Amino acid sequence: MKELVVISGKGGTGKTSIVASFASLLTNKVMVDCDVDAANLHLLLSPKIEERHQFYSLPKAMINREKCNGCGLCEDTCRFEAIKESTVNPLGCEGCAVCSRICPENAIEMVDTVAGEWFKSNTTYGPLVHARLGAAQENSGKLVTMVRSQAAKTAKKLGYDYIITDGPPGIGCPVIASIGGASLSLIITEPSLSGIHDLERTIDLLEFFGVPAMVCVNRWDICPENTEHIKEICRKRKIPFAGKIAYDNMVMLAASRGKSVVEMNSRIIDEIIKVWEKVFEVLCPNMKL
Amino acid sequence: MENTIITIASGKGGTGKTTVASCLAMSARQTVQFLDCDVEEPNAHIFLKPRLTREEAVSLDIPHVDHNKCSFCGRCAEICMFNALAVLADEVLTFPELCHSCGGCWTLCPEKAITTNRREIGLIKSGSAENIHFTQGELQVGTATSPPIIKAMKKTIQKNSLVIIDAPPGTSCPVVETMEGSDFVLLVTEPTAMGLNDLAIALQVVRVLDIPCGVIINRGTDVYSKVETFCRENNLPVLMKIAVDRAIAEAYAMGIPAVEAKPELREDFRKVLNHIKGVTAGERTCCH
Numbered sequence A: 001m002k003e004l005v006v007i008s009g010k011g012g013t014g015k016t017s018i019v020a021s022f023a024s025l026l027t028n029k030v031m032v033d034c035d036v037d038a039a040n041l042h043l044l045l046s047p048k049i050e051e052r053h054q055f056y057s058l059p060k061a062m063i064n065r066e067k068c069n070g071c072g073l074c075e076d077t078c079r080f081e082a083i084k085e086s087t088v089n090p091l092g093c094e095g096c097a098v099c100s101r102i103c104p105e106n107a108i109e110m111v112d113t114v115a116g117e118w119f120k121s122n123t124t125y126g127p128l129v130h131a132r133l134g135a136a137q138e139n140s141g142k143l144v145t146m147v148r149s150q151a152a153k154t155a156k157k158l159g160y161d162y163i164i165t166d167g168p169p170g171i172g173c174p175v176i177a178s179i180g181g182a183s184l185s186l187i188i189t190e191p192s193l194s195g196i197h198d199l200e201r202t203i204d205l206l207e208f209f210g211v212p213a214m215v216c217v218n219r220w221d222i223c224p225e226n227t228e229h230i231k232e233i234c235r236k237r238k239i240p241f242a243g244k245i246a247y248d249n250m251v252m253l254a255a256s257r258g259k260s261v262v263e264m265n266s267r268i269i270d271e272i273i274k275v276w277e278k279v280f281e282v283l284c285p286n287m288k289l
Numbered sequence B: 001m002e003n004t005i006i007t008i009a010s011g012k013g014g015t016g017k018t019t020v021a022s023c024l025a026m027s028a029r030q031t032v033q034f035l036d037c038d039v040e041e042p043n044a045h046i047f048l049k050p051r052l053t054r055e056e057a058v059s060l061d062i063p064h065v066d067h068n069k070c071s072f073c074g075r076c077a078e079i080c081m082f083n084a085l086a087v088l089a090d091e092v093l094t095f096p097e098l099c100h101s102c103g104g105c106w107t108l109c110p111e112k113a114i115t116t117n118r119r120e121i122g123l124i125k126s127g128s129a130e131n132i133h134f135t136q137g138e139l140q141v142g143t144a145t146s147p148p149i150i151k152a153m154k155k156t157i158q159k160n161s162l163v164i165i166d167a168p169p170g171t172s173c174p175v176v177e178t179m180e181g182s183d184f185v186l187l188v189t190e191p192t193a194m195g196l197n198d199l200a201i202a203l204q205v206v207r208v209l210d211i212p213c214g215v216i217i218n219r220g221t222d223v224y225s226k227v228e229t230f231c232r233e234n235n236l237p238v239l240m241k242i243a244v245d246r247a248i249a250e251a252y253a254m255g256i257p258a259v260e261a262k263p264e265l266r267e268d269f270r271k272v273l274n275h276i277k278g279v280t281a282g283e284r285t286c287c288h
C-alpha cells in the first residue's frame, strides 16, 4: 500500500483544494483528513457519514471535594499549573495523573474525557476517514494516529492500493503523527518569503523522519522570482519538483461553494493534473496511471 | 495603566493572521510588545524585520536514571502516562521525545534513582524594530511539544504595555496556551466555506476560555456572505474587512506588510485597536 501525505508547513497554501482534486484523479484509494484541529476536506467532498466513533484523550484529574483536606500538595506537584485552590482546570491538565498518585487523602480521581469524534464516510470519490477534535482539546497527535490506522484498515479491507492524506499545518505533534512511515510527502508551498521559510523547516522535518519529499508551488505567478528561488532550493536539497500551479480566483470561488477545483472548469486543471502525474511517477515508479 | 493583551488567531492557517498582527503593531501609536507564538512556523519577523539581539534556549526536565540505585521494580514505567520509560531486566530505557516532563517518575521512584537532565526543545529570540519589542519562539525541528515554549514566552510579558500575540493556527493545546490570559482575541477569517467552518471552531475555543472577541474578514469578496451572517447570529463584531487584492498578495510575497503596500489601511487598523481598547477597558470596569 502507498500512502501520499500532502502537507504545507504554512497554512492556507491551497493544500486541501489540491488534495480534493487529486482525489478525483485516482480510483482505488482511501482519503484521510489529518488536520483534526480544523478539518476541511469534508467541505469539498460532501461525505455521507457511515460510522461515528468517540475519541477519548487521557483521563483528566478531578478532585473530590468531600475527601480533599486542602493540603495543597497537588497544586505544588502539578508541573502544568493546572490546579488552583483544589480545583483542576481541565484545559491545563495533561492527564499525567501524578496528583492522583501523591494525594494523601486519595481525593483525586482520573476521569475519562471525550476529546473528539472520528468518522468513516463515503464520498463520490471514495471512502474518507476524518475527525473532529473538540474545541480546546489535547492529543491531536493521538487522534491523527487513530484516523490514519483506520484508513489503512479500510484500504486493506477494500483491497485498495492507495491512501491520500490531507495533513495539518506546522511541524509539531499532529504533523509528526501524520508523516511517520508515509511513502511520500508532497509539500504544497507558495512563493512568499513566509512560504519559503516554512518550506525549509518542513523539508528539515521530513528529512529528520526519513520521509521522501516533493514540492509543488501553488499560485506561482504571485511572485515568479520566489518560485525560481524555491526551485533552486529543491535542486540544492535534491528534492524532486512536482510543478507549479497558477493563481486563479476560481479556486476561491470553488472553495466558497464547497466544490473541488476540477469540478469548476478552472484554467488551472491541466496544471494540477500534470503535478499529479509527476507525483504518481515518484510514488509508483513502475506503474502507468 | 494595565496591560492590554490582544491575541490574533484563526482556526484555519493562512487566513492572514500574521498580516493582521504585524499591521496592528505597526499602526499603533505607542510601544508594542509583539510575541510570535506560532512557534512551529514563526513568520512575523519577515514583516516586522526586527534586529534580533538575544537568544535563549527553552528546555524541559527529563528523567535520568542512576542504574546503580535502580532496583528495576518497574514503578516509573507504570507511572508514566506517556510511555516515555521502559524497564527491562537490568536496564531502564527512556524516550525523551515522548516525555511531557510531568515529574511523576522522579517524584515517585521508591529508590530515588531518578534525577533530571535537560532536553532542549526550542529557542526564544528577541530584539526590536522601531516601536516594537519583538519576541519569537522557535520549535526545534523534530520536537512535538510547543506549549512549553509558548508558556516561557508569555512569562516575558511586561506590565503596562500593549501586547500583540500572533497565535498558531488550529484549536488545540498550543492555541489554548497562547490565548489564555488574553484580554481580547481577534479572529481572522476569509469568506469561504473553509474559512467559516474554521471560524466556528475557533470561536468555540474563545468561548470556552471566555474572552471577548471580534473578527476581521480578509480577502473579502461579494460572493460569499455566510461569514457575515454567522458573525451577526453569534454576536461577533466584524471589526474590519480587507478586500481581496492581488497587490497585497504580491507585497506579502516579498515580505512587505499590507500597511506599507496600502498606507491607507493604517487608519483602519488604528480603529480596530481603539475598539479593542474600549472593550477591554469596559470589561475591567464592569467586572471589578
Ligand code: SF4
Pocket (backbone or CB within 6 Å): A060, A061, A077, A078, A079, A080, A081, A082, A083, A088, A092, A093, A094, A095, A096, A097, A098, A099, A100, B102
Ligand atoms: S493529572 Fe497531572 S496535569 Fe492533571 S492536574 Fe494532575 S498533576 Fe496536573
Ligand code: SF4
Pocket (backbone or CB within 6 Å): A096, B062, B063, B076, B079, B080, B081, B082, B083, B084, B085, B098, B099, B100, B101, B102, B103, B104, B105, B106
Ligand atoms: S517526567 Fe513524566 S512523562 Fe516524563 S518520563 Fe517521567 S513520568 Fe514520563
